[in-house]
Amino acid sequence: MKKLSFVIPCYRSEHTLPHVVEEINGKMRELSQYEYEIILVNDCSPDNTMETIRQLCRVQENIKGIGFAKNFGQHAALMAGLRQSSGDYVVCLDDDGQTPADQVDRLLDKLEEGYDAVYAKYGHKHHSAFRNVGSRINELMARVMLDKPAHLYVSSYFAVKRFVVEDMVRYRNSYPYVIGLVLRATKNITNVPVDHRDREEGTSGYTLKKLMGLWFNGFTAFSVKPLRIATCMGGFSAVAGFLYGIYTIIKRWVNPEVPIGFSSTMAAIVFFGGMIMLMLGMIGEYIGRIYISLNNSPQYVIREKTGRGKAEPGQEPEGCGKEDGEQGRETP
Numbered sequence: 297m298k299k300l301s302f303v304i305p306c307y308r309s310e311h312t313l314p315h316v317v318e319e320i321n322g323k324m325r326e327l328s329q330y331e332y333e334i335i336l337v338n339d340c341s342p343d344n345t346m347e348t349i350r351q352l353c354r355v356q357e358n359i360k361g362i363g364f365a366k367n368f369g370q371h372a373a374l375m376a377g378l379r380q381s382s383g384d385y386v387v388c389l390d391d392d393g394q395t396p397a398d399q400v401d402r403l404l405d406k407l408e409e410g411y412d413a414v415y416a417k418y419g420h421k422h423h424s425a426f427r428n429v430g431s432r433i434n435e436l437m438a439r440v441m442l443d444k445p446a447h448l449y450v451s452s453y454f455a456v457k458r459f460v461v462e463d464m465v466r467y468r469n470s471y472p473y474v475i476g477l478v479l480r481a482t483k484n485i486t487n488v489p490v491d492h493r494d495r496e497e498g499t500s501g502y503t504l505k506k507l508m509g510l511w512f513n514g515f516t517a518f519s520v521k522p523l524r525i526a527t528c529m530g531g532f533s534a535v536a537g538f539l540y541g542i543y544t545i546i547k548r549w550v551n552p553e554v555p556i557g558f559s560s561t562m563a564a565i566v567f568f569g570g571m572i573m574l575m576l577g578m579i580g581e582y583i584g585r586i587y588i589s590l591n592n593s594p595q596y597v598i599r600e601k602t603g604r605g606k607a608e609p610g611q612e613p614e615g616c617g618k619e620d621g622e623q624g625r626e627t628p
Contacts, residue, residue, distance in 0.1 A: 300324070300332040300404070301383030302397075305373035309391035310344045316389075317352055317359070319397040327401060331358075335380050336391075337373040338363045346600070353603035363600035370452075371472045372596040379465050387455045388474075395453035399490045403455040412460055412482040416453035418492035443479070449487050450475050470593040471585060526575040533571045537564065 302320055306313060317334060324332050336359065338346045349361040362376055374388055385407055389395040395416065406414040444450065456464075456478065463481040464474070478485070 297329065297331055298385065299383040300327075300330045301381035301386045302332065302334045303337070303374060303377030303381060303386060303388045304334070304391050305337050305339055305370045305377070305388075306345050306349065306391045307339045307341045307367075307370075307373075308343055308345065309341070310348045312393050313345065313348050313391050314352065316391060316393055316397060317356075319393075320400075321356075323398045323400060327404070330404075333381070333383065334359045335377040336361050337377045339369065339373045340364045340367040350602050357604045359603050361600075361602035362598055363602070365597040365599040368596040371474050374474050375465065375467075375472045376596050376598065378461050381461065384458050385455055386458070386461050387453075389453045394493045395451075396491050396493060400455070402488045402490055403453075406486055406488050407455055407457060410484075411486045412484040413456045413478050413486075414454060415449060415485065415487050416451050416490040417449040417487040418451065419489060444475070445483075445485075447487075448485055453490065454478075468595065469589045470595060472595055522578055526578050529571060530575055533568055537568060540564065 304313075304316065309316075313336065317336075320332075320334060324330065334356070336349045336352065338349055338361070340363070346361075346363050349359075349363070353359045353361045360380055362380065364373070364376070377388070378386060385404060387400055387403060389397060389400075399416075403414045403416065460478065460481045464477040467477055
């Protein structure tokens with residue numbers, strides 16, 4: 297019998313999480329050919345999400361709970377859940393009820409057909425306009441920087457096989473980007489249509505700052521194309537400046553009475569100065585991330601693990617989270 301692992305990052309979901317878990321339980325009663333586990337990762341939510349996770353763990357033996365020491369973001373929470381998973385297939389979904397757990401069989405059927413990863417594709421997304429714009433930018437960035445196939449739609453609701461998970465969790469640097477890790481592991485990926493629901497309560501936890509951080513993670517952690525683009529822009533600017541200088545000399549030679557323009561000189565200085573600062577900033581971003589990675593900054597720090605099925609100490613790779621018995625604690 298194959299095992300299925302559900303990984304759910306949790307933030308401000310004390311009221312929605314029990315509904316999501318119950319929906320998973322109901323669907324898995326239909327899919328009796330699988331055994332399953334549920335891994336709930338609390339990304340240091342300011343509400344009572346962790347207490348909700350503890351209560352769910354007391355009720356069900358196949359639920360594991362993880363609590364972060366501070367907010368590390370959705371992708372770090374996914375990485376923590378992936379490391380604790382043991383299923384042949386791993387399904388990642390949201391905690392707000394918008395991703396329909398009762399349609400997980402559509403993703404699993406595609407995995408059974410031979411695909412390595414399957415992403416849910418929504419006909420109509422029930423996100424806010426701000427979140428939809430952010431998703432489109434993220435989609436474009438993944439296509440340009442990470443060579444994502446143009447036809448492939450990526451979302452937070454996806455399923456992958458075990459060997460893909462094993463490759464993903466080998467990544468131990470400070471800035472995980474799950475989409476990039478999946479694309480690095482395999483290109484045998486497909487989409488499957490599923491419904492998208494209205495959020496049960498609250499609003500998305502993604503702010504402009506968090507979306508910007510996510511985009512930077514994507515194109516600095518898994519691509520050198522920004523550096524190549526900066527090089528091309530620098531070359532283009534140098535050629536443009538050289539041609540403009542020749543034009544100025546010829547114009548002065550043809551008509552000696554033409555005055556030398558102060559405004560054009562300042563425009564050129566501002567343009568080239570801005571280009572230089574842009575390129576230096578891009579290089580500095582890469583160097584800064586290299587520095588942080590060399591300092592072994594963790595992807596996340598686990599304060600607490602709970603549930604009867606929690607992983608044994610020693611399974612967590614170094615540099616990813618503090619182990620139980622060090623700075624964390626276990627809750628029975």
